[in-house]
Amino acid sequence: MAPITTVHYLVVAAALFILGVIGVLTRRNVVIVLMSIELILNAVNLNLVAFSRIWGLHGQVFAIFVITDAAAEAAVGLGILIAFFRNKETVNVDEVDLLKW
Amino acid sequence: MLFLDHIWLIPLFPAFGAAVMFFFGRKLQKSTVNAVCVGAVVLAFLFTCCAFSQYLGYQHDNPGKPYQVNVYTWLGTDTGGMNFVKYDGTPAPFHADVGFLLDPLSGIWLLFVTGVGMLIHIYSTGYMAHEGGYYRFFGYLNLFMFSMLTLILANNYVLMFVGWEGVGLCSYLLIGFYFHRHSASTAANKAFIVNRIGDAGFLLGMFTIAWYFGSLRFTDVNHLAHSGHFTIGDPVITAATLLLFVGACGKSAQLPLYVWLPDAMEGPTPVSALIHAATMVTAGVYMVARSNALFVLAPASMKTVAIVGALTAIFAASIGLVQNDIKRVLAYSTVSQLGYMFLALGVGAFAAGVFHVFTHAFFKALLFLGSGSVIHAMSGEQDMRNMGGLGHKIPITFRTMAVATLAIAGIPGFAGFFSKDEILWQAWSSEGGAYRFLWLIGFATALMTAFYMGRLIVLTFFSRPRMSHEIEHHIHESPKSMTMPLVILAFFSIFAGWLGLPHSLGGSDRFAKFLEPVFAREERVLQAEEPTKLAAAEKEQEHTDSMEYMLMGLSIAAAFAGLGLAWKAYSHADKGYTEPIAAAAPPLYGLLYNKYYVDEAYDYAFTGRRKVGDVRLGVMGLGEASSWFDSHVIDGTVNAAGWMTRFAGTLSSWWDKWIIDGVLVNGPAVLSRIISYPVRILQWGLVQWYALVMVFGLVGFVAYYAWR
Numbered sequence: 101m102a103p104i105t106t107v108h109y110l111v112v113a114a115a116l117f118i119l120g121v122i123g124v125l126t127r128r129n130v131v132i133v134l135m136s137i138e139l140i141l142n143a144v145n146l147n148l149v150a151f152s153r154i155w156g157l158h159g160q161v162f163a164i165f166v167i168t169d170a171a172a173e174a175a176v177g178l179g180i181l182i183a184f185f186r187n188k189e190t191v192n193v194d195e196v197d198l199l200k201w
Numbered sequence: 202m203l204f205l206d207h208i209w210l211i212p213l214f215p216a217f218g219a220a221v222m223f224f225f226g227r228k229l230q231k232s233t234v235n236a237v238c239v240g241a242v243v244l245a246f247l248f249t250c251c252a253f254s255q256y257l258g259y260q261h262d263n264p265g266k267p268y269q270v271n272v273y274t275w276l277g278t279d280t281g282g283m284n285f286v287k288y289d290g291t292p293a294p295f296h297a298d299v300g301f302l303l304d305p306l307s308g309i310w311l312l313f314v315t316g317v318g319m320l321i322h323i324y325s326t327g328y329m330a331h332e333g334g335y336y337r338f339f340g341y342l343n344l345f346m347f348s349m350l351t352l353i354l355a356n357n358y359v360l361m362f363v364g365w366e367g368v369g370l371c372s373y374l375l376i377g378f379y380f381h382r383h384s385a386s387t388a389a390n391k392a393f394i395v396n397r398i399g400d401a402g403f404l405l406g407m408f409t410i411a412w413y414f415g416s417l418r419f420t421d422v423n424h425l426a427h428s429g430h431f432t433i434g435d436p437v438i439t440a441a442t443l444l445l446f447v448g449a450c451g452k453s454a455q456l457p458l459y460v461w462l463p464d465a466m467e468g469p470t471p472v473s474a475l476i477h478a479a480t481m482v483t484a485g486v487y488m489v490a491r492s493n494a495l496f497v498l499a500p501a502s503m504k505t506v507a508i509v510g511a512l513t514a515i516f517a518a519s520i521g522l523v524q525n526d527i528k529r530v531l532a533y534s535t536v537s538q539l540g541y542m543f544l545a546l547g548v549g550a551f552a553a554g555v556f557h558v559f560t561h562a563f564f565k566a567l568l569f570l571g572s573g574s575v576i577h578a579m580s581g582e583q584d585m586r587n588m589g590g591l592g593h594k595i596p597i598t599f600r601t602m603a604v605a606t607l608a609i610a611g612i613p614g615f616a617g618f619f620s621k622d623e624i625l626w627q628a629w630s631s632e633g634g635a636y637r638f639l640w641l642i643g644f645a646t647a648l649m650t651a652f653y654m655g656r657l658i659v660l661t662f663f664s665r666p667r668m669s670h671e672i673e674h675h676i677h678e679s680p681k682s683m684t685m686p687l688v689i690l691a692f693f694s695i696f697a698g699w700l701g702l703p704h705s706l707g708g709s710d711r712f713a714k715f716l717e718p719v720f721a722r723e724e725r726v727l728q729a730e731e732p733t734k735l736a737a738a739e740k741e742q743e744h745t746d747s748m749e750y751m752l753m754g755l756s757i758a759a760a761f762a763g764l765g766l767a768w769k770a771y772s773h774a775d776k777g778y779t780e781p782i783a784a785a786a787p788p789l790y791g792l793l794y795n796k797y798y799v800d801e802a803y804d805y806a807f808t809g810r811r812k813v814g815d816v817r818l819g820v821m822g823l824g825e826a827s828s829w830f831d832s833h834v835i836d837g838t839v840n841a842a843g844w845m846t847r848f849a850g851t852l853s854s855w856w857d858k859w860i861i862d863g864v865l866v867n868g869p870a871v872l873s874r875i876i877s878y879p880v881r882i883l884q885w886g887l888v889q890w891y892a893l894v895m896v897f898g899l900v901g902f903v904a905y906y907a908w909r
Contacts, residue, residue, distance in 0.1 A: 125893050133889075197886035 109150035116143035128192045130184075134177045141170045204252040205259060208354060209272050209301050211248050211311070214241040215346035222340030231335055238339035239322045242346055246315035253308050260305075265718030267304035267420065269356055275299045276359070285411070288437070293415035302356035302419060306719045309555065310353045310487055313562045317479045318346050320686035324570050325471040327682035328577060338378060338469065345371035349480055353487065358407045358417040361488070365403065365452065368481045369396045375476060376468040388464035395461040399451015403488075406444030410495070413437050419491060426494040433498055442495050442502035445488060446509075453485025455543060456513045459536045460800060466528040470573030473528060478535045479566040483558045486542045493551050493720055507547020507628075511642040514540030516797070518649040522656070523782055523793045526583050527572045530657050534609065535565055537646060541624055544643060548636050550627035551720040552713035556701045557624055559712070560616035563697050564608040567690035571602035574679040574687065575661055580672050585660040587669075589774065592662035594676045597684045599662045601691040606658050608694040610651040611760040616698030621647065622756055623703060626749055640752075647756050651763020659767055664774040705749045 116139055123136025145163040152159030185191055218241035226234065259268055277283035277296040284292045303311075322342060329338055348367025355361035369392075377389030407417065414422050425431070431438060449455070454462035465477045476482070489496060489506065496503055514537045521533035538561050545554030576583055578595050592599045608615035611622065625647070628640040666673060678684065701712030770781045783790040792798070805811045809821020817825045885891075 121896055125889050125896065193888050196888055 106150050106153060109146060113143045113146040113150065116140075116146065128194055130177075130181050130191045130193050130196075133193055134174060134181075137177075138170060138174065141166055141173075203255075204248060205255040205268055205303065206270060208248075208252050208268075208303055209270055209299075211245050211252070211315075212347045212350035212354065214245040214248070215343040215350070217241060218343035219340050219347060222336050222343065226336030226340055229336060231330075234336045234339050235326050238343050239319070239326065241343055242315065242319045242322045245346065245350065246319045249311045249315045252303065253312060256303050256308055260718075265721065267302050267718075269300060269302050269420065271298045271300040271356075273299055287415045288413050291415075293411075295411070297357055297359035297417060299360060300356035300418070301354040303354070304719055305716045306487075306490060306555065307353050309559060309716070310483075311350070313559055314349055314353060314480045315346075317562050317566045317690070318349075318475060320689055321471050321475040321479075321566060321570065324474075324573070324683050324686040325469075327680045328471055328573055329469065330680075332469070334378070338375075341371055341374045341378070342472075342475070345375065345476060345481070349484070352484055356419055358410065358419075361491075362400075362403065362407065365448075365484060365488075366400065368476070368484060369393065369400065369452070372396070372465065372476050372481060375472040376465045378468055378472065382467070385467040388461075388467040392461040392465050395458050396451045399448045399458055399485075402444045402447025402451065404448075406441050406446075406448060409437065409441035409444060413441065422492075423494040426498055431498055434500055435498060438495055439499040439501050442492065442499045443505060445492055445495075446502060446506055449485030449489050449543075450509065451485070452488075453482050453539050453543070454513075454536045455485070455509050455540065456516060457799075459513060459517065460803060462536055463529055463532040463796075466526070466532050470528065470569060470576060473532070474566045474569030474573065477532065478569050479562040482535060482539060483542070483562070486539070486546065486554060486558050489543070489546050490551050490555055490719075493546075496546070497549065497722055503547050503549060505547070506543050507636060507639055510540045510543025510545075510547050511628075511639040511646075512540070513537070514544060514646040515642050515649070516540075518646045518653065520793055520796050521653040522649060523780060523790060525586050527575065527585050527588075527657060527661065528569070528583055530585075530653055531565070531568050531572060534568075534650065534653065537650065538565065538609070541621065541643065541646070544628060544639060545624040548628050548631040548639070550624065550631065552716045553620065553623040553627050555716060556712050557620035559700075560608070560620040560694075560697045563690050563693040564605040564615075564617055567601060567605040567687060567694055568609070570683070570687055570690065571598050571605065574598040574683055575602075577679050577683070578676045579668065580675050582668065582672060585657065586778075587667050587672075588661045589664040589668070590662070590666035591676065595678045597678060597687060601684075601687040602662070603658060604691040605694050606654045606764075608698075610654050610764055611647055611756055612764075613757055614695070614698075616694050616696070618757075618760075619698035619701050619703070622753055623701065625756055626703075626752055629748075629752055644756060644759060648759040648763050651760045652767050655764040655767025656771055659771040660774060663768075663772055664778075665776070667774075667776045703749075705753075 120136045120139030120141075120143060123139060124133055127133055127136065145166050148159040148163040148166070150159075152163075181191060184196065188195060215238075218238045221237050222229075222234065229237075256268055260266070275297050277294055283295040285295050287293045322339075325338070325342065329335055332338070345368060348364045348371055350364070352361055352364025352368060355364060373389045373393040376392050377386045379385045380389075410422060411417050414425050416422060416425075426438075447458075451458045462477055462482065466473050468477070496506070517533045517536035517540060521530050521537065524530045524533060538557070542554045542557050542561070545551070545557060574595065575588070575591065575598060578591065578598070579588060582588070604615070608617040611618045625640055625643050628636050628643055701710060703710050771778070780790060782793070795801070806819040807821070809817050809819060809824075811818040816822060883894075
């Protein structure tokens, strides 16, 4: 069985990234959109960790930052979502258009 | 002054009788009805006699003063309350009293109205004995007496108008007494409606007087008229008097409102005698005589009265020449005689006019009652063509009617001679001959009167019997209750005239002298009449008396000629006789027989019953045409304007909606919307769209740098 190379990681990461982008663009539920963003971020993390095999530990350190950032982003995003739900009683992203005009 | 102070009781006697009849009449015996109703009128008559004799004494102490009793103030007060504005802007209190006035004029009227009324009531007990609605008849008669006495005794125009309307109502009720007969009810309607036209004139005249004089009391109005405040020929007074005369024309059956009186003969004969011959129809004469102080201030009105009177006299007399219904002849005779009275009033001879009213009341009532007796004898037949030879069968009726005929024809010694001659003489001598034409008309009328009365007597009592055997078998003289009044009236038809025996015949003209205070003219009116008077007097100076004798001779000749002609023409009349006028001039006969087609003309002009196709003729047609014009042309124009406005509005709204709003307002908006579309999609408002754009942008960048 052939050894797992960096390219394999990259492929998985690209697949995750594309799934995440599609989720962000197509799902109406903000919670799922946030989850898709997590997917995108984790795809990036996978890339960073994969490349740290070649260029040293910098990538892993950066991945920890990204994880922290993701946690913060999820906290803020869900906070906004709760505030929004209290006003409009909905979590659908296409109804978030108060600033349209 | 017991009776004089209580003259207001006189109308109340018959009013009481009428009230009893209306409330309890149905249950009463005929004898009770007689006692109540006839008794009431007898009481009124006796009371009148007593009051009149007391008034003579009163007048002896207060020459020329009328006696007034104010029972109570009916409308307004003397000092205020109901004010109105007079013609000169000053306020005047409106008041109308239930007040009664006795002066020579109303005294004479009272005497003959109650006297003749009493006789006719007695006569009616016999005449109506076999009729239904006995109590109703007497109730109406008493109500009539009440109204007539109110009219006569009133001391102001308002109360007079109450009586005036009251007699009109009773006239209506009594003409329509046989209400089951269509002709009677239509005749009653006709009388009522035609009278209403006159009443409108009376009312307007009354308002004008109130507006101009500020009072409607006769004494106040007379006082003001005599005060010299108003000029002779004052246009307002002329208008007021002309309006009053319209009222008189309606009530007293003058041209052009006389048409109701001949039809009024549909009522029972005593009614014709009482209301439509002796009393009610003279109300117009009374009213004009009562307003004499106003009329002398309006020479134009006087001329109108005289001319209308004279024309009516000859017009009605000529119709009377050829009528076949005995009552109809008398009806036209009444219209004609009323014309005489107005002629007298119009030429300023008020006393002569009143004198004729007085004598006429007796002989015309007698003629009608006599004709009633004839109809009674003939079992209801009224057509003179079916009578004849009754003279020896009903002698009392015949003799009394003959007396009345001689009186109305103007045979010397009988009442009508004195009064009619007085009128003709006054017409001749007044205004210096300006009225001689009117004298000529009066003279011709006298000739006609003698002829048609002669014709009536000859066709009824002489000539050959022309009735059926059955009727002939039934002919009988009327009962005492009917003949007794005839005899009394015949007595007065002879002697009433002697009261006014003129100077020229050695009398003292007592009648005119008695009335002098009522008709006294003030100095300036006499002066205004002076120039013409003087001119006439100059001519007459030499032969006043001889002239009067000559005119008298002429009218006596006319009376005899008329009667003689009638005798010659009809004394041998047998079944199917021909009328001499019909033989001589058929078209003229047709014209007279059909009463100059006046009823037909009125029918075409006023009633609206005549139609050509769908178009109504006359005034009603005019009304209908106006209505059509209004609803089609005027309203059509309005509607057309409306439609046009609506169309313009629609157009304007369409223009606004599609051109202004659509093109000019929305157009730029739509345009900018279209133009702004590419820009707008950048701000779609959909978060995921932004994200998609970012993704494509990213892909674009990456692709660009990858394949550069």
